[in-house]
Amino acid sequence: MRPAVQSRGGAMQMKPDLVYSVLCDDVRQEVNGKFIFIGVFQNIWVQGLPAVHHRLCIANSWYNGNGEFQARSTIVAPDRKSRIIESVPVKIVLTDANRGSIVVNFFQNVRFGEEGLYWVEVGLDDALVARYPFRVGVPPQKKSP
Numbered sequence: 001m002r003p004a005v006q007s008r009g010g011a012m013q014m015k016p017d018l019v020y021s022v023l024c025d026d027v028r029q030e031v032n033g034k035f036i037f038i039g040v041f042q043n044i045w046v047q048g049l050p051a052v053h054h055r056l057c058i059a060n061s062w063y064n065g066n067g068e069f070q071a072r073s074t075i076v077a078p079d080r081k082s083r084i085i086e087s088v089p090v091k092i093v094l095t096d097a098n099r100g101s102i103v104v105n106f107f108q109n110v111r112f113g114e115e116g117l118y119w120v121e122v123g124l125d126d127a128l129v130a131r132y133p134f135r136v137g138v139p140p141q142k143k144s145p
Helices: none
Strands: 017-024 026-029 035-038 043-045 051-063 067-076 083-086 090-094 101-112 116-124 127-137
Touching: 017 026, 017 035, 017 116, 017 127, 026 051, 035 051, 051 067, 051 116, 067 101, 083 101, 090 101
Parallel strands: 043 127
Antiparallel strands: 017 051, 026 035, 051 101, 067 083, 067 090, 067 116, 116 127
């Protein structure tokens, strides 16, 4: 078990775990609360560059925490420094370690200027929690038989 951390207000907090992060085209929520991830991907194939991806979603599931936190998702360019797009901070309030929070960030008209390996970065408060890659480029040519 992770140690509790005292917040500025004196209350005890425990940072949550990132259970999963999904990069996809769209996210829907059913009446019963279940999430549907549409078009999960690890590559964006385009006809040419620069290119615009019209809708991109990052869904992050946080569990096993207690307290108030700020979550953020960022897409970073292949140089690993330039931020292509970043979500606004989303407040997460967890009052029971056995309950969680799913944060979905929707991005519109994301512009990719070059081919290469881009990175999704998931942050909590001021700490980087996870980083994973996805490729943007022209699809590889199929070999003729």
